[in-house]
Amino acid sequence: MTIEGMNHFTVISSDLEKSKAFYSEILGLHAGYRPPMDSTGAWLYAGDQKHSxxxxxxxxxMPEQAPGVIDHMAFTASNLQSAIDTLKQHNIAYKLNRMQELGVWQLFFYDPDGAKIELDFAAEEPAPVE
Structure with a gap:
């Protein structure tokens, strides 16, 4: 067996429309095809990618205890300043780190149901005006 990449993350939502709006407005993901299922939900896509x-x-x-040990989901992103501006416009608290060794920017925040999100930006991105 050879792992070729990450396929998707699944989050549980207490309010589907609120979660779809969050991931659309904050991360720029968009709803797309979701095959017929017995459950209610949405599949979100990035850009013109063909898989959700x-x-x-x-x-x-919502589970009373977290099922498993996953701490957060991380996405590669660009335009750090725009991301911070968007979070501020939506009054979303965040933490910004700069990995000293690599210079990479890490931006952490939470979705409406408490799922931790990390956005990783290239070292070449300018320091944001906060």
Whole structure:
């Protein structure tokens, strides 16, 4: 077996429309084809990619304890200043780190249901005006 890449993450949502709006307005993902299923949800896509990268499941109770050990989901992104401006416009708290060794920017924040998101930006991106 050879792993060729990450396929998608799945998050549970207490409000499907709120989650779709968050991932659309904040991350720029868009809803696309989702095959018929017995459950309610959405599949979100980035740009013109042909496979979904985030699945949202709704009408399922939020777990009392986190199932498993996944800490966060990370996406490669560009335009750090725009990302920070968007988070500020939506009053979303964030933490920005610069990895000293690589110079890469890491931007952390949470979705409406508490899923931790990391956006990684190239070292060449200018320092944002906060």
């Amino acid at each position: 990268i985030l699945h949202i499941m709704a009408e399922r109770p």
